[in-house]
Amino acid sequence: MTLGTMNHDTDKDDLIQLEPLIHQVSGHSSMFVLDDVTVCKPLIGREYRFYRTLPPEMKKYTPDFRGSLQVLLQEVGEGLSLAALPNEQMSSIRSNLGTLKPGRRCVRRVSSSSIEYESEGEEETASGAKGGEALSTTHPDTHNPWLEQCHQTTLNKLKQKSQPSNVVECIMLENLTFKYRYPCVLDLKMGTRQYGDDAPESKRKSQTAKAANTTTITLGVRLAGMQVYNKEEKCYHCKNKYFGQQLTEEDFKKTLWQFLHNGRRLRIDIADLIIQKLEELRSIISKLDSVRFFTSSLLILYDGYDPCSTKLTRRDRECERDRDSRTTDTSSRGRAWPESRAGDDRHTQRDKWPSKEPSPGRGPKHPTYIHETTTGGGKMLREQVSRGETDATHRGKGRYRNRCSKSPIDIRLIDFAHATHKGMGDSKIYSGPDEGIMLGLESLTKIFTDIRDTVDH
8 A cells, every 4th residue: 555545535635644652761662652642552452452441440540541543554666654543533633632743754774773863844953942941852873772673573574464465553642751851761561471361382491580580579560671861961771671681689679769760869759759659559469350461561751850959059959969878878868779880889879970061161961761771791881872952941931841740650550462351351350459560569568658758867
């Protein structure tokens, strides 16, 4: 199917070009941005049915499900263009949410290990923002390192799946990162079992062996991906699932500590809110009969833009850093979280947030993504991969003006390709709540509580 052979009711101008979700930190399938508040991902039958039959109690803790749509794939030079075909569900979303600005990108398959984005319009940059306001724009070179690997796999699969019509089905979901200026994202694989009922024996054995060597069995949760904004350096620090698979329980705790640290202070305010939501989610799941969240993930998100830190005077910031330093020194003699990087105790606090030399007379204009992985010998590899946003204070009018009034954190369960409950018509019906995910939620609550209490005392 090409533009020349599309249904006569669909005009080329009606197509909505899709762009990658640049803040995706994990997953087997890429997410594509449909508009400011909606993303789409390839449709998987079981996940589609799960969203449609989701217990009402869980809707608060899952992304808003907005139906399905068809996506047209086209070869454009060396790249692959993805465009959504308009339907009634999309029209309903627009009428409820107002006029939204769609993306204008072409996803290019450059090689087996890289991707590029081509913008059809002029890029919106900080220097072009009105009133000196710095907008969190999507620079062509800005993406979480995981996006590169994920997109190559997804594009190849979509190309094969779409033949011969060049059309694939996708589901539409709420874009959870939109409301944040600098999204800090923690993706956690939940539960003690990481395969579905339909998994072959080989898959069951491999996943069981993997779980036995990670925090999955002991804690009911393991790190799948993370990015956290460092306000001091104006950069994101990223970790992927391979890093997470090597973490011990203590290393996992240290990593959650790092998730709450913005380079200037530990976000205890965020920890408090995370604990509240984790406890509420566990209470809901404990009352759900038959629901099993096999292979599902928990997303924890908050805004790396810290208005409290921004409004402080230089003297106040110095006092706050001194206080944090004294608290850390005191806690390190007891049950405190070591200042070293998870997996490498040789690093100090200064080493954990490495500095980059700014250009003469100017600070770094855009944050970078620092990709951290581990080698077979346990050594840490760090790679600066991209730039894209500025860290100026919110000023004037713009898309971030009212964001301070929004909830500062969000917690959602995602990825239900292997989830099940009695309302889905499966032959195997479980009874009682999902003990595996409840263990994971209990572990997370305890860890975040320990982090908070260690600093408080």
